[in-house]
Amino acid sequence: MTNILITGGAGFIGSHVVRLFVNKYPNYNIFNLDSLTYAGNLENLRDIEDTDNYHFIKADIRDSQKMLSVFKENNIDGIIHLAAESHVDRSIENPTIFVETNVLGTVNLLNAARHHWNGKFDNKLFYHVSTDEVYGSLGETGFFLETTPYDPKSPYSSSKASSDHFVRAYENTYKMPVKISNCSNNYGSFQFPEKLIPLCINNIKNGKPLPIYGKGENIRDWLFVEDHATAIDEIFHNGKLGDTYNIGGLNEWTNIDLVKLLCNTCDELLGNEIGSSQKLITYVTDRAGHDMRYAIDASKLTSELNWKPSVNFEQGLKKTVEWYFNNTDWLENVTSGNYLKYYEKHYNNR
Numbered sequence: 001m002t003n004i005l006i007t008g009g010a011g012f013i014g015s016h017v018v019r020l021f022v023n024k025y026p027n028y029n030i031f032n033l034d035s036l037t038y039a040g041n042l043e044n045l046r047d048i049e050d051t052d053n054y055h056f057i058k059a060d061i062r063d064s065q066k067m068l069s070v071f072k073e074n075n076i077d078g079i080i081h082l083a084a085e086s087h088v089d090r091s092i093e094n095p096t097i098f099v100e101t102n103v104l105g106t107v108n109l110l111n112a113a114r115h116h117w118n119g120k121f122d123n124k125l126f127y128h129v130s131t132d133e134v135y136g137s138l139g140e141t142g143f144f145l146e147t148t149p150y151d152p153k154s155p156y157s158s159s160k161a162s163s164d165h166f167v168r169a170y171e172n173t174y175k176m177p178v179k180i181s182n183c184s185n186n187y188g189s190f191q192f193p194e195k196l197i198p199l200c201i202n203n204i205k206n207g208k209p210l211p212i213y214g215k216g217e218n219i220r221d222w223l224f225v226e227d228h229a230t231a232i233d234e235i236f237h238n239g240k241l242g243d244t245y246n247i248g249g250l251n252e253w254t255n256i257d258l259v260k261l262l263c264n265t266c267d268e269l270l271g272n273e274i275g276s277s278q279k280l281i282t283y284v285t286d287r288a289g290h291d292m293r294y295a296i297d298a299s300k301l302t303s304e305l306n307w308k309p310s311v312n313f314e315q316g317l318k319k320t321v322e323w324y325f326n327n328t329d330w331l332e333n334v335t336s337g338n339y340l341k342y343y344e345k346h347y348n349n350r
C-alpha cells in the first residue's frame, strides 16, 4: 500500500495517527480527509503540515460522490477510518447527526472503496476504528472480549455498532479486506475539552467547578492516545484480515477517583497545596442511560501482535496535564472558537 486515506485526521485520535504515519512511513502518501467540524482542528497537525508526504483534503464523508472521487483521484489503497461524531452527551442531544456521519458516512466510504477497488483487493485494506462502547455496559466483574455480543446503549454507541456491522457486511458480501479495532477511553494531548479529562484540566486551571455526573461511581478504562496510535499501526500492518482487535490498557478508574488524581496532579504542577483543587468537585445530574462500566481484555492484541502501552496511567496523566498547561494558546483557541479560522488562514491561499 502506498496511498493511505486517514479520515478524521484533524480530530483528537486521528491527529496522533496521522502524525505517527507521516513521520514513520515517508514512502506512504498520507491523505488526511476531514470536514473540520467543531472537533476538527488543523492546529493539531501544525508540526507536520508541510511534510512532503502529507496532504489535507477538506471533505465531508456524508458526500457520497466526493468520497468516490477522493478514492479515484488519489488512487487510495488503504483507509484508516476515524471520522465520526464522538461525544455521547451530544448524541443524547441530537442523535440524527450520529446516524448521518457515523453510519451513512461509513457506508459512503465502503462504497467508494468497493467501486474504486472493483474486486481487486490485493494490498487493499479498509480499517475501521471503533469503540468498546458497542459492547454495552458491564457490571462489577468481567471484561469485553472480541467475542462479546454487541449491546450498544447510547445513540453514539448504537451508531458505531451499526457502522461496525456494515464493515463486516461488506467483508462477507463483497469480500472486502477489512479490520476493526474497538478501543477503550483515550486521554492525552489535543483532546477537545468537552470530554472529562481535558474539561477538568481546563476547569482546574481556571478555578471552575468540576461536574461529576451522578455519584461518580461509573468506571472507564483509560488508554494514553499515543498508545492507541501505535496499536492502530500494528493492527493496520500486521493484524489478521477480517479480524477484530480490542485495545485497552487494563486501567480502570471510577470517575471520582480519576478526577481526584487529576486534581492532585494539577495541584503538584501548579504549586498548589496537593488536594486543594478537589474543592471544585461538584456532583451534577447524571447522564441519561449512563453506562456503568467499561473494561477491555486486550490479550489478543498483546499476545498476537506484541503490543503494549508505553506509559502507566500516572505517567500518561502527568504528561497530559503538562501538555495542556504548556499549550494554553491551543486551549484558548479551542475554547474561544478561534481555531475555526486556522483552515482559512493556512489553506485558502495555497
Ligand code: NAD
Binding pocket: 007, 008, 009, 010, 011, 012, 013, 014, 033, 034, 035, 036, 037, 038, 039, 040, 041, 059, 060, 061, 062, 081, 082, 083, 084, 085, 086, 087, 101, 105, 129, 130, 131, 132, 160, 182, 183, 184, 185, 186, 187, 192
Ligand atoms: P474527535 O471528535 O476528536 O474527532 C473526530 C474528527 O472527525 C474531527 O476532526 C471531525 O472534524 C471529523 N469529522 C466529523 N464528522 C465528519 C464528517 N462528516 N466528514 C469528515 N470528517 C468528519 O474524535 P476522536 O475522539 O478522535 O475519535 C476518533 C475515532 O475513534 C471515532 O471514530 C471514535 O468513535 C473512535 N474512538 C474514540 C475513543 C475516545 O476515547 N475518544 C475511544 C475509542 C474509539
Ligand code: TYD
Binding pocket: 088, 089, 185, 194, 195, 196, 197, 199, 211, 212, 213, 214, 218, 219, 220, 255, 287
Ligand atoms: P466522556 O469523556 O464523555 O467519555 P465517554 O462518555 O465516552 O466514556 O466521559 C467519561 C466519563 O466521565 C463518563 O462516565 C461520563 C463522565 N463525565 C462526567 O462525570 N462529567 C463530565 O463533565 C463529563 C464530560 C463526563
